[in-house]
Amino acid sequence: MKSAKPNVAAVFGSLTKQVLTGVCALGFAAAVSSSQVSASPLDVGDRWDWQLSGPVDLNRDVEMLALNPDLVTPEQLQVLKTQGIMTACYVSIGTVTVTSADKAAFPISVVGKNRDGHSGEQYLDIRRLDVLVPLMTKRFLACKAKGFTAVEPDNMDVYEKDSGFALSAKDAIQYATTLAHVAHGLGLRIAQKNAPELTGALLPHFDFAITDRCYQDGWCEQIAAYPRADKPAFNAEYTDADIDFGKACAEGARLNINMIQKDPDLSAPVITCQAEI
Numbered sequence: 001m002k003s004a005k006p007n008v009a010a011v012f013g014s015l016t017k018q019v020l021t022g023v024c025a026l027g028f029a030a031a032v033s034s035s036q037v038s039a040s041p042l043d044v045g046d047r048w049d050w051q052l053s054g055p056v057d058l059n060r061d062v063e064m065l066a067l068n069p070d071l072v073t074p075e076q077l078q079v080l081k082t083q084g085i086m087t088a089c090y091v092s093i094g095t096v097t098v099t100s101a102d103k104a105a106f107p108i109s110v111v112g113k114n115r116d117g118h119s120g121e122q123y124l125d126i127r128r129l130d131v132l133v134p135l136m137t138k139r140f141l142a143c144k145a146k147g148f149t150a151v152e153p154d155n156m157d158v159y160e161k162d163s164g165f166a167l168s169a170k171d172a173i174q175y176a177t178t179l180a181h182v183a184h185g186l187g188l189r190i191a192q193k194n195a196p197e198l199t200g201a202l203l204p205h206f207d208f209a210i211t212d213r214c215y216q217d218g219w220c221e222q223i224a225a226y227p228r229a230d231k232p233a234f235n236a237e238y239t240d241a242d243i244d245f246g247k248a249c250a251e252g253a254r255l256n257i258n259m260i261q262k263d264p265d266l267s268a269p270v271i272t273c274q275a276e277i
Contacts, residue, residue, distance in 0.1 A: 041189075042086055042208055044227045044256050048234045049270050050210070052090055057268035064088065064234065066152050066191075066210055069143055077147030086150055088191060088210070089143030093136050093179060094155030097121045105135055112164030115155075123155075123163035126175040133175075137182050150189040152210050153179060157195040173201045180205040191234075196222035209233040215248040216241050220255055227256035236262045239271070249273035 046063035054071045058080060065080065066088040080087050096106050098120045110131050112123040124132060136153075143151055156176050159167035172195065180202070183190040189207040192199065196211070196219045203225055214220040214235045226233040235257050237248050245261050252259035252273060261271040 042232045044230060044232050046232050046258065047272070048258055049260065050234075050236055050262060050266055051268055052266040055268065060085075060270075064150075064208075064232075066090065066234075067148075069146055069148065072146075074147045081147065081149065086189070087148045088150040088152040088189075089140075089146070089148035090152050090154060091136070091139045091143065092121075092155050093124075093132075093153040093175070094126060094158035095121045095123055102135060102138065107131060113162060116161065123158050123161060123165070125163075125165045126158055126167060127165070127171050129175065129178060133178055133182065136179055137186075140179075140183055140186055140188060144186055144188055148188070150191065150207070151183055152191050152193055154193050156193055156198075169198065173198060176202055177205050192223075192226075199223060199225050203229055203231070207231060210235075212236045213238065213241070214257070215251055215259070216243050220251055220257055224255035224257060233257045234260075236260050236266075239263050245271065245273075 042064055048062050048064040048066065049060045050066045051057070051071070052066075052068040054068070056067065056071045058065070058072070058076060062085060064086045067090065069089045069091075072087075077087055095115050095118075096103055096111060097118075106124070110125040110128045112125060115121040115123055126132060140151055153176070156172060159169060159172040176192075176195075176198070180190050191208050191210040192202045192206040193209075194211050195202070196214070199209075199222050208231050209223050209226045211223050211233070212235065214223055215237055220235065223233050223235070233256070235252065237243060237245060237259065239261055240263070245259075248261075249259050251257075259273050263269060
């Protein structure tokens with residue numbers, strides 16, 4: 001992370017009106033004005049699992065599952081819904097991959113450098129709300145149509161990366177908050193994904209948080225603003241990291257953050273602080 005932290009709360013205050021006006025200008029007034037989110041709310045202390053590579057194992061005693069939409073069927077999602085499990089659909093809002101079904105819809109002008117360590121994935125110019133918000137809305141709609149009740153928007157910290165664009169915290173706040181209003185208008189809940197330094201600005205508009213390595217990297221306190229606001233926070237540490245997961249669990253218990261431990265590929269196996277599922 002960068003050493004100089006932006007005053008995101010102050011930035012957000014100046015952006016609120018701009019964001020709402022921008023959403024309406026982009027043609028999403030109906031989405032913003034929607035009065036209810038249909039998905040069931042989550043509670044602080046709820047259990048979770050996170051599976052982005054297959055094969056998935058959906059037999060989990062949890063309240064929330066964050067999943068790769070390519071690995072599950074509408075029928076499976078409906079079963080989870082009847083069990084009272086919220087399902088969060090993985091969507092990258094800060095990158096596009098060469099294998100993305102909608103890759104051709106992204107103009108070259110908004111596609112930047114390769115994501116660190118991922119040659120088939122490129123960063124996006126998140127300043128271009130006119131281009132990206134409609135495209136991300138389609139991605140959110142695809143999640144909803146499949147049966148998901150929430151979205152997990154990844155790579156919202158693109159402004160900290162060597163993206164090829166001159167991006168700022170202000171840009172990230174405006175983009176993420178706009179998409180939060182879009183998600184709510186579609187009846188979906190939405191998670192803040194990492195970007196702990198933006199928590200003060202994003203917390204009022206996001207429903208929960210999904211993070212990884214907050215214990216390893218030493219910023220769990222920042223994301224603990226969610227449970228303090230009566231919104232759940234979920235964190236995963238990794239099995240290949242040189243950490244004491246028991247101490248991570250103790251930190252999670254102190255801050256009301258639900259900790260799990262996963263392999264780096266985020267496949268089905270999971271270690272919880274209570275017992276192995």
